[in-house]
Amino acid sequence: MIGPVPHEYAIGGVYLPPMLVAAVLGLIAVLVTVRLLNRFRWSRYFAYPPLVFVSLIVIYTLVAGTFIIGT
Amino acid sequence: MILSRKAKEAIKTALAMTIAYGIALSMDWDRPYWAGFAVAFVSQATVGLSVNRAALRMLGTVLAAIVALSLIAGFAQDRWLFILFMLPFVCFCCYMMGGPKYQYFWQVSGFVVIIVCFDSGPDPVNAFDTAVLRVQETGLGILVYSLVALFIWPVHSRSQFETVARDLAATQHQLFAAYRSLMSGEEGKAKEALQIRAQQAQQQARFGQLLNAAISDSYEVRELQQPWRQYQGSVQKLATVMERWHDSFAEIRTMDLTRLLPGLPAYLDEIDNRLEQIGLMLAGEAPQRRPGPVELTIDNKVAGILSHFDRAAIAVLYRRMQALEEITRVAFGALSGIRGYGQAPPIAESARPRPRFLPDPDRLACVARFLIIVLAAYLAFIYVEGWPGGPGFVGMAGALGMALVNAPQLPISKIYAPVTVSALSAGVLYIFVMPQLATFLGLGALIFAVTFVICYSFAEPQQMLGRAFGLALFVVIASISNDQTYNFLSLATTVMMFAVMIPMLALTVYFPISWRPERVFLRQLGRFFRSCDFLISIVDRPGGGSISRRDRWRKAFHLQEVATLPNKLGTWAPRIDPAALAGATPEDVRNLVAGLGELSLRMQAMVEASEPVKSEALVQALEGDMRSWSASVQGAFQHLSDNPAAATAITFRSRLTEIMDGLEQRIEDVLDRSSENQMGPVGAETFYSLLGAYRGVSEALVSYAGLTERINWDAWREERF
Numbered sequence: 001m002i003g004p005v006p007h008e009y010a011i012g013g014v015y016l017p018p019m020l021v022a023a024v025l026g027l028i029a030v031l032v033t034v035r036l037l038n039r040f041r042w043s044r045y046f047a048y049p050p051l052v053f054v055s056l057i058v059i060y061t062l063v064a065g066t067f068i069i070g071t
Numbered sequence: 072m073i074l075s076r077k078a079k080e081a082i083k084t085a086l087a088m089t090i091a092y093g094i095a096l097s098m099d100w101d102r103p104y105w106a107g108f109a110v111a112f113v114s115q116a117t118v119g120l121s122v123n124r125a126a127l128r129m130l131g132t133v134l135a136a137i138v139a140l141s142l143i144a145g146f147a148q149d150r151w152l153f154i155l156f157m158l159p160f161v162c163f164c165c166y167m168m169g170g171p172k173y174q175y176f177w178q179v180s181g182f183v184v185i186i187v188c189f190d191s192g193p194d195p196v197n198a199f200d201t202a203v204l205r206v207q208e209t210g211l212g213i214l215v216y217s218l219v220a221l222f223i224w225p226v227h228s229r230s231q232f233e234t235v236a237r238d239l240a241a242t243q244h245q246l247f248a249a250y251r252s253l254m255s256g257e258e259g260k261a262k263e264a265l266q267i268r269a270q271q272a273q274q275q276a277r278f279g280q281l282l283n284a285a286i287s288d289s290y291e292v293r294e295l296q297q298p299w300r301q302y303q304g305s306v307q308k309l310a311t312v313m314e315r316w317h318d319s320f321a322e323i324r325t326m327d328l329t330r331l332l333p334g335l336p337a338y339l340d341e342i343d344n345r346l347e348q349i350g351l352m353l354a355g356e357a358p359q360r361r362p363g364p365v366e367l368t369i370d371n372k373v374a375g376i377l378s379h380f381d382r383a384a385i386a387v388l389y390r391r392m393q394a395l396e397e398i399t400r401v402a403f404g405a406l407s408g409i410r411g412y413g414q415a416p417p418i419a420e421s422a423r424p425r426p427r428f429l430p431d432p433d434r435l436a437c438v439a440r441f442l443i444i445v446l447a448a449y450l451a452f453i454y455v456e457g458w459p460g461g462p463g464f465v466g467m468a469g470a471l472g473m474a475l476v477n478a479p480q481l482p483i484s485k486i487y488a489p490v491t492v493s494a495l496s497a498g499v500l501y502i503f504v505m506p507q508l509a510t511f512l513g514l515g516a517l518i519f520a521v522t523f524v525i526c527y528s529f530a531e532p533q534q535m536l537g538r539a540f541g542l543a544l545f546v547v548i549a550s551i552s553n554d555q556t557y558n559f560l561s562l563a564t565t566v567m568m569f570a571v572m573i574p575m576l577a578l579t580v581y582f583p584i585s586w587r588p589e590r591v592f593l594r595q596l597g598r599f600f601r602s603c604d605f606l607i608s609i610v611d612r613p614g615g616g617s618i619s620r621r622d623r624w625r626k627a628f629h630l631q632e633v634a635t636l637p638n639k640l641g642t643w644a645p646r647i648d649p650a651a652l653a654g655a656t657p658e659d660v661r662n663l664v665a666g667l668g669e670l671s672l673r674m675q676a677m678v679e680a681s682e683p684v685k686s687e688a689l690v691q692a693l694e695g696d697m698r699s700w701s702a703s704v705q706g707a708f709q710h711l712s713d714n715p716a717a718a719t720a721i722t723f724r725s726r727l728t729e730i731m732d733g734l735e736q737r738i739e740d741v742l743d744r745s746s747e748n749q750m751g752p753v754g755a756e757t758f759y760s761l762l763g764a765y766r767g768v769s770e771a772l773v774s775y776a777g778l779t780e781r782i783n784w785d786a787w788r789e790e791r792f
Contacts, residue, residue: 017457020571027574034581034792044789050582053792057578 009069018069025068026061033060079224081526084114086223087216088522089515094211096511096553104546105205107518109212111542114526118220119228119284124175125213131179132209136202138180139187147195154449157188158442161469165441168477169434178473185445185469189462228284229292235281237353239274242267243309244346250317251339256324264317265665271310279303298409305402312398316391318672321770322384322763330373331385334366338392341365345399352410361413362400367392379738379759380731380766387676387763429628432598433639437476440579440586444472447575460568468572474539475576479586480646481536483577489540490573494566496541497548505549506557514551521545544569581792588646589787595643599636599667600712602629603674607705610681626678634675637668653786659778666778670771677764680757696734700765703730707772714784727769738762 008015033056037043046052074082088110095103113128115121138160146153164181168174187205191198220226249264282303285292292299328335341363348358369389374382407413448468452458460467475483500521508514522542529538548565580586584594609618609626618626644660652660703726 015457016459016567017455020455020458024571024574027578031574031577038791041789043791046790049790049792050585053578053581 018065022061022065022069023057025064026057026059029060029064030056077527077530080114080116080530081523083219083223084110084216084526085519085522087114087212087219089519090219091212091215092518092551093511093515094215095208096551099553100208101204101552102208103551104549105208106212106215107546107551108543109209110216111522111546112539113213113216114220117226117228117231117281117284117288118217119286119288120280121220122217122287123283125217127173127176128179129210129213131176132183132206134176135180135183136187136206139184139191140198140202142184142188143191143195143198147198150453153188154446157184158445161185161445162438162442165438165473165476166434168473169431169437174477178477182466182470182473186466189466189469193462227288228281229289232278232281232285232289232292233353235274235277237350239271239278239306240346240350240353242271242274243306243313244343244350246271246313247342247346250313250320251343253317254320254323254328268314275307275310278306295409298405302402302405302409305398305405309395309398309402312391312394314672315676316388316395318669318676318767319384319388319391319763321774322381322766323388326377326381326385327373331370332367332389333370334368338365338367338396342395342399345403349399349403349406352406352412355410358403358407358412361407362403365396367396379735380762383759383762383766386759387767390760427624427627429624429631431631431635433595436584437479439583440479441472441476443579443583444475444576445469447578448472448572451575459564459571464568464572467568468575471572471576475579479591480588480642482646483573483580485536486540486573489537490544490569493537493541493544494548494569497545498562498566500545501548501557501562502559505555518551585792587648587651587791588643589648589651590791592640592643592647593788595636595640596667597712598632599640599671600708602632602636603670604705604708604712605629606633606674606678607701607708610678610701630675630678633671637664637671640664640667651787651791653783655782659781663775663778663782666771666775670768670775673764673767673771677761677768680760680764693734693737696730696737697765700727700730700734700769703727704768704772714788727773731766731769734765 008018009021010016030053034043034049034053043049088107091106091110092103095106100106109125109128113121113125115124142153142157146156161181161184164177164184167177168181170177183205187198187202190205191201194201246264246267249260249267252260253264282292282299286296286299287293332338344360345362348360352358367389369385374385377385404413445465445468448465452462452465458464475481500517504517505514508517522545525538525541525545529535529541544565548562550561584590605625606629609622641664644664645657647657647660649657707726
């Protein structure tokens, strides 16, 4: 059985690699998430927020790559 | 119609940009926008400032071209070896860029290496042409701008330099008057003195810049370069000496100074008069009187009834006032030599300490951040197919990354608006206006108009970022060349490149370390107290035995940290998010930084005072007591480096007062046994200086603890992204 095939995105005629789009979406989602975490003071529960930041980018990028780009 | 200064400067830059493009296009040079870049980035307020910047840009470009060609010649076949050898040079440039000298040279060298390497790397056959093209177009832009600045409404630096020199002298005179009032107990002047001091620091920096500029564009100043440098040195020293003098006031508040120092009013009048005469000479008038002799002595009879700590405080004050007398005399002499009212004093050949490399952790952190930006751009370019901008992305990331780490306090959000507005405006011009133009007449008019509007709209120094981005994006998006093509895709690719690059730059604010101002502030605060802790441990070495080479190096490093960190904290403090202050006001943070500055001066004075007196008999007799004091202060510093909230004024005050009282009693006992006269006058003075320094550190520590109580450190230390 063939899984979902990642496809290129074209913005104004510029074809963008799926990984790039997923990474950008992941980054935007992380920026929103950390803003909310700071806003509600939940970030104090993390031992080292910079590492959490990068981990969230990886998670969000994979999620975006699997469910948005890959469909 | 009289044009404003702003309009004239905008016209000059716009004209230089148009001519530079015109020449580059008529010579059929590829990438004429490099000449445009050079014009855009060397234009400054005066001819001298522009010439200095132009020289640094040119030299930086030449060095970068040589390095880039060597890298391409050696490692063009292996991308990993290529980046492995390129990065150390670029990182070195990035580190040097944060230093005190030739910052712009190092900045240009660093990012031009990346640009030339990544422009020529994919096409090594034409690498030499690309590097030479970059050099010649930079030279063209610089030459054109310099000629335009020289011939059209030239603004020489001399008049501005003279104005700043006058302002600085007036500010120092005001500061002296404010400190004089503070010494006589007028506490209301403290706030005013703080403001004057900040003004003095700004004027000192401006004075240095304009002196360099005036040396470049004014024969009168260049001829007297050495005396002006001597005057600059004496003005800097005067600022330091006044700070140290002011620093001694806390311990003498309760003393009757007119009885202790009978010549004090005459002394203060004399210094005041010297500063006034300096101001007169800078205004072009002859001095009304020359520095006279100063009779300032301590009345030993009155001093004899004081406690030893009070005698120490008076000895320290006296020493600092002597230094103030000496430096005002030197400054007066240097200036009267420049103005032709007398012979300048001979320049003292001071024994220069051997220069040694002392790393700056903040500059190293900036290098690490820059390294991450460049590496991330490089890896993205290699591993993600179709990455917008291709190799140009790495070059642009390098240039922007360097600008970003050069001003790490600046929030990245500040560049969102200039980039968006510039990209949109340049896009509209590129799509709708440029295709209508057929000759250079039209194109030249467009270049002139756009450059004028950008330079006129972003003329203030605090708008430099907007101006730089506006001009850079116009030049990049328009991509003017002889074989002009119009393609929406190239515009979209450029916009996409920035759309990807800016979040990438934003990411480095969070990873691997947080660059939020409050986190940086806390890190620097911790380092400050760790350095104080180390310095106390060095001063406290038993018997004053010689210290190893490694420890000498560490001592120099920590002294540098203690001396520089309060200023660094001062640059970060205004950037702290008010929400993170959790109840404290920006004023509290400013006072905290001022308190650290005081502690820094006292720590330096203590290290200085401890050096010559370790062999004194009295010091040896009191070694145990002094060590107990050191242990207590060291403990306090250790607590503070772990947790700034550990300071409570009451605890510190009671602990330190107890030790100091014990020390006072011990001094009485020891002196009763040995007689003070056995120390000799020099020994007594140095001993009291050391004692005064110890007391100074104690007082500054207690005062700092009082300031920290107003800040909710727990909220501040809370982990945040």
